[in-house]
Amino acid sequence: MPLPAIPRRVKIGDAAAFAGTTPRAIRHYHAIGLLAEPERGSDDRRRYGYDDMIRLLWIRKMADAGLSLDDIRAGFEGATGIEQSLAQLEESLAAKAAAIEVQRAAVHRLRKMGSPLGLLSPLVSGRLHDLAPGVPRSTDLDTLLVTERVLGPLGAAAQADRFIVLATHPELRAEEDRLAEAEADLDDTVSPDDPRIEDLAAQRCAHETALAAAIDRSGLDEALDVLLDQEDEHAGEEEGEARMSTLEAIGKMPYDFSPARVRYEERVIELLHSADQDGDTSRAC
Structure with a gap:
């Protein structure tokens, strides 16, 4: 039986049918640079040869x-043959697999620690891991999340000491709740x-002074000094993340504060600053 006529080049419809795809898909391959544009016939339509069909397959x-x-x-970029293409593909996929492992580990940590505790950096969450579940409160953790964005992990780690003391000193927690309500x-x-x-x-100033004293007695500030000594080790944690100054961050974070609340916050800062300057916190507050 004689062989059928074998064309040296075929139209896009025949190429698609042979490769098990569609003309639209082949046009997309051309558009994204996956398949080079073939020669065109006298009718200005694409004609596909043997090498084109191998590439399609x-x-x-x-x-x-x-x-x-x-x-x-x-995988095809810069490759001189299919073996080199496959080698490049394997290398690329190995890198992606490693990146996915890092992502999986991060998600596993979030699930294990719970949210929002798991959303905090290890530097901050590590200071809270010995506390009972639900302590500190979710609102406290939200505050730490904001603080970490404004001041970085070290600033949030320092603030974590405040919530540790509140969680372990019922009388201070009660006063904190009373003031928050007021x-x-x-x-x-x-x-x-x-x-x-x-x-x-003045009451808030006195409460913050009592909190600072409790932190000092607990020795938490000494542990924080160790973290400060390790600052260089963690300096690259947020590399690539857009950082703002504290004032810029405060100006971009929405708070539903009334004019009276704003004035109150300003007055608390003034009193605490005065107490710090005088060195006699009880008299300043």
Whole structure:
């Protein structure tokens, strides 16, 4: 039986049918640089030769194996043969597998530690891991998340000491809750000149002074000094992340504070600064 006429080049429809794909897919291969544009016939239509068909068959085999078109294209780039292409692909996929392992480890850590504790850097969450589940509170952890963004892991690690003391000193926790409730009452119905602001700011100053003393007695600040000595070791943790100054960060973080609450916060800062300058916190507050 004689062989059928064997064309030296075929149209895109025949090429697609032979390779098990569609003309639209082949046009996409051309568009993304995966398959070079072939010669065109006198009718200005693409004509595909033997080498083009081999390339199409390799593309289809790789795609059927689950490889993305981007990965396939990367494997072909600069390669002089299919063996080199496969070697490049294997190297690229190994790098991706390693990156996925890092991501899996991160997700596993988030699940194991819980959210939002797992969202904090190891430097911060490590200071809280000995506390009972649910301690500190989720609102405390949210605050640490914001602080870490503003001041970095070391600043948040320092603030974590505050929440550790609150979790282990019921009387301080009760006072914190009482003050937080009173602060929440400084809504838009309260004038910034209300005399209660001054009294409440003095109470907050005294409470923060008591907290600082408890932290000092606990020795937590000594452990923090060790972290400070290791600052260089963790300096690259947030490399590549856009960093802002503290004032810039505060200006971009929304807080639903009334004018009275803003004035209160300013007054607390003034009192604490005065206490720090005088060195006599009880008299300053």
